[in-house]
Amino acid sequence: MSKVVESLSDVMHHIEDGLTLVVGGFGLCGIPENLIQAVKEKGVRRLTVVSNNCGVDDFGLGLLLEEKQIDKMIASYVGENKRFEQQFLNGELDVELVPQGTLAERLRAGGAGIPAFYTATGVGTEVAVGKEEREFAGKSFILEEGIVGDVALVHAWKADPFGNLVFRKTARNFNPLVAAAGKVTIVEVEQLVGVGELNPDEIHTPGIYVQHVIVAEKVEKRIEKRTVAAVKEDASL
Numbered sequence: 001m002s003k004v005v006e007s008l009s010d011v012m013h014h015i016e017d018g019l020t021l022v023v024g025g026f027g028l029c030g031i032p033e034n035l036i037q038a039v040k041e042k043g044v045r046r047l048t049v050v051s052n053n054c055g056v057d058d059f060g061l062g063l064l065l066e067e068k069q070i071d072k073m074i075a076s077y078v079g080e081n082k083r084f085e086q087q088f089l090n091g092e093l094d095v096e097l098v099p100q101g102t103l104a105e106r107l108r109a110g111g112a113g114i115p116a117f118y119t120a121t122g123v124g125t126e127v128a129v130g131k132e133e134r135e136f137a138g139k140s141f142i143l144e145e146g147i148v149g150d151v152a153l154v155h156a157w158k159a160d161p162f163g164n165l166v167f168r169k170t171a172r173n174f175n176p177l178v179a180a181a182g183k184v185t186i187v188e189v190e191q192l193v194g195v196g197e198l199n200p201d202e203i204h205t206p207g208i209y210v211q212h213v214i215v216a217e218k219v220e221k222r223i224e225k226r227t228v229a230a231v232k233e234d235a236s237l
Helices: 033-042 062-066 082-089 100-112 175-180
Strands: 020-023 047-050 070-075 094-097 116-119 133-136 139-145 149-159 182-192 212-215
Touching: 033 062, 033 149, 033 182, 062 082, 100 116, 100 139, 100 175, 149 175, 175 182
Parallel strands: 020 047, 020 149, 047 070, 070 094, 149 182, 182 212
Antiparallel strands: 116 139, 133 139
C-alpha cells in the first residue's frame, strides 16, 4: 500500500516527450524543485507546462527553458524571467495567458472531472477570443475548459505512506489543485510520517489523488525577492 519511492529515478519513467505537466507552486514558493531538476536532467522535450508562472531564469521551471524543453506554457504570470520573454518574442514558445482565478478553477475542474464551466472573467477582452459565450440572468459568460495533466508535480510539507498530504502555509497555493489534476501525481515532501500520525482533519489532499511520494533530498526554498526596510537612526541616541 505504500506509495513511497526511494529515488527520483523510480518515477522518471512517467516523464516522456510531448507530455502535459501540471506543476504546483506560486513564484518560487512551494515549487517541486527536485522534481523539476530531475525533469531537466532527463532531457525530455516538447512539453506543455501548466503552472502559475515559470520560475526565474536559473531556478524552478526556468531551468526547463534553458534547454528549450517547453513548447507551450499555460500560466497567469510571465514576469521575473527574461528567458521566458525572449523565447516568447522569438516565436520559440507558445504562451496561453489565463487569469489567475480562472487557471485555479480550470485545474480544480479538471481534478473533479468537470470538463468545462462558465465564468464572467475575461468577457469582452482578448481572453474571450474564440471561446463560446452565453448569457445567464442578463450577464455574459465565457466557457473555459478544465485542465488535466498527464503528470502532476507537487511539493508538500508532510505525507504519510498512503500519500495523504499536508501543505505548509503559503506553500499550499496551487499544489492541492495540481495534485488532483494529474493522471499521475508525483509528490516531493519535506517530512515523511508514519501511518496514523496525520490528524485526518488537517489533511489537505487525500492519498487517493497521489501515486508516488518521495522525500526531497534538499529544499532550498529560495527567496524570489528580498526587501529590507531602511532603519531610521534614533536622534536621541
